[in-house]
Amino acid sequence: MILERSGSIMKSYFDIEGDGGSDVIAQVEAQQEAVREALSGVRNLVAVGSGKGGVGKSTVTMGLAQALKGRGASVAILDADFNGPCQAHLAGLDAHPWIPSPQGLAVPRRQDGIGVVSMGSLVPASQPVSFSTVSHGDEHVWRSTKEFAVLGQLLSSMAWGSLDFLLFDLPPGAERTVQYADFLPSGVSFVLVTVPSDISRSVVARSVSALAGTSAQMLGYVENMAGYFCRDCGEIKPLFPSSGTKLDLPLLGRVPFDPELASLCDSGWPERRDEAHKAVEAIHVVAENLLQALEAQE
Amino acid sequence: MKFLCVSCDEPMKLEKTESPQQGTLSAMFECPECFTQIAMLTNPSETQMVQSLGVKIGPGGADSAAKCPFSGALPQMEGAAPSEEGPRWTREALSRLENIPDFVRPMAKQGIEHYAESQGCPIINEAVLEEARGKFGM
Ligand SMILES: Nc1ncnc2c1ncn2[C@@H]1O[C@H](COP(=O)(O)OP(=O)(O)O)[C@@H](O)[C@H]1O
Ligand SMILES: [Mg+2]
Ligand SMILES: [Zn+2]
Numbered sequence: 001m002i003l004e005r006s007g008s009i010m011k012s013y014f015d016i017e018g019d020g021g022s023d024v025i026a027q028v029e030a031q032q033e034a035v036r037e038a039l040s041g042v043r044n045l046v047a048v049g050s051g052k053g054g055v056g057k058s059t060v061t062m063g064l065a066q067a068l069k070g071r072g073a074s075v076a077i078l079d080a081d082f083n084g085p086c087q088a089h090l091a092g093l094d095a096h097p098w099i100p101s102p103q104g105l106a107v108p109r110r111q112d113g114i115g116v117v118s119m120g121s122l123v124p125a126s127q128p129v130s131f132s133t134v135s136h137g138d139e140h141v142w143r144s145t146k147e148f149a150v151l152g153q154l155l156s157s158m159a160w161g162s163l164d165f166l167l168f169d170l171p172p173g174a175e176r177t178v179q180y181a182d183f184l185p186s187g188v189s190f191v192l193v194t195v196p197s198d199i200s201r202s203v204v205a206r207s208v209s210a211l212a213g214t215s216a217q218m219l220g221y222v223e224n225m226a227g228y229f230c231r232d233c234g235e236i237k238p239l240f241p242s243s244g245t246k247l248d249l250p251l252l253g254r255v256p257f258d259p260e261l262a263s264l265c266d267s268g269w270p271e272r273r274d275e276a277h278k279a280v281e282a283i284h285v286v287a288e289n290l291l292q293a294l295e296a297q298e
Numbered sequence: 299m300k301f302l303c304v305s306c307d308e309p310m311k312l313e314k315t316e317s318p319q320q321g322t323l324s325a326m327f328e329c330p331e332c333f334t335q336i337a338m339l340t341n342p343s344e345t346q347m348v349q350s351l352g353v354k355i356g357p358g359g360a361d362s363a364a365k366c367p368f369s370g371a372l373p374q375m376e377g378a379a380p381s382e383e384g385p386r387w388t389r390e391a392l393s394r395l396e397n398i399p400d401f402v403r404p405m406a407k408q409g410i411e412h413y414a415e416s417q418g419c420p421i422i423n424e425a426v427l428e429e430a431r432g433k434f435g436m
Pocket of ligand 2: 057058059081084086169170
């Protein structure tokens with residue numbers, strides 16, 4: 001239809017030069033298709049989130065990867081925390097080159113075979129991953145735009161090949177967690193990490209109710225830093241006062257605070273499974289319950 | 299998305315964007331002829347919907363005033379400057395860099411050059427990349 005303006009014909013969309021993005025829908029479909037295609041050989045997508053920061057999402061993600069690998073699964077991690085990409089360091093892949101293959105980027109691999117895609121491999125930990133700012137805009141408005149654009153491009157350019165598990169180490173933020181649920185291909189399962197504190201549990205409870213409105217499945221939650229292992233008396237003692245906040249989700253396991261684990265994370269996670277660590281042991285239980293929850297889902 | 303000044307029949311230019319309240323977006327456009335200003339206001343869900351698309355709207359390029367406000371979807375990471383010296387790339391090897399998203403390409407390229415240098419390779423060809431892939435990739 002042509003709109004008329006005082007006798008003359010008004011310019012229509014295609015009269016204005018330059019691509020204004022009329023093909024948004026086609027672009028979105030193409031991008032989603034590229035992501036789906038790249039992930040077609042991945043059997044299980046598991047997102048490790050929380051809503052809360054500093055509760056051990058990254059630690060649990062790496063621990064789970066190790067535990068699943070120990071059970072013979074092929075596993076890779078995508079570090080989706082672009083503002084604090086610590087998986088590279090955790091994996092001991094701080095300065096690890098990304099190599100393009102003819103089919104896409106080769107997934108960077110640890111010695112033990114776990115794949116770890118973390119921008120921390122390309123950017124030194126001392127230097128924050130920064131995106132150039134868009135002029136005139138409030139930075140926070142653009143942040144999630146860029147994050148999801150980056151995520152989509154990363155997902156579709158990696159040569160994931162055939163994998164049993166791709167674990168996503170999510171950034172903090174209950175709102176963000178839900179955005180990831182909407183962005184990731186349907187069929188993604190969520191594991192939520194909390195610490196026993198009331199604040200953390202209520203943030204996670206918010207994530208749970210928000211995720212309930214998406215197509216994502218929730219496998220359960222992990223209670224991290226659930227007391228500490230006292231080496232003197234050999235018992236687990238509480239770290240936080242107990243919380244009354246209920247989480248309407250199966251508990252996959254409790255992971256005690258283990259000072260040795262904290263230092264392992266600073267120096268890079270060890271390559272081999274070490275039963276001496278109480279926390280590592282506990283994460284193996286989580287992995288077992290996760291596998292059962294996934295099986296029950298099918 | 300484009301805005302046309304009906305009285306001048308001129309495409310309007312993006313002047314500024316703001317987010318006055320959580321999740322909302324106000325984009326102001328101005329007609330370069332008559333300086334009439336209009337604002338496009340989106341509610342949080344509209345903003346979020348567009349933000350989550352990660353698509354390119356409007357032409358890229360340096361002239362940000364001509365861009366749609368949502369072209370923030372164009373990811374660009376401040377990365378390493380292109381290397382002047384160091385190993386040379388064959389055309390085939392260089393074309394493989396196309397497989398790397400542009401926001402990390404400069405850094406990835408630099409990483410590969412460091413590796414090649416450490417191996418004493420003056421030229422990066424597909425064979426060097428294949429060897430590196432076996433070493434570093436899944
Ligand atoms: N069970 C644990 N025992 C000891 N330290 C832990 C444990 N879980 C996490 N940490 C430490 O707590 C800090 C935050 O953990 P991290 O995994 O980075 O949290 P998040 O990814 O949720 O921000 C890290 O220094 C990590 O080593
Ligand atoms: Mg983290
Ligand atoms: Zn005008």
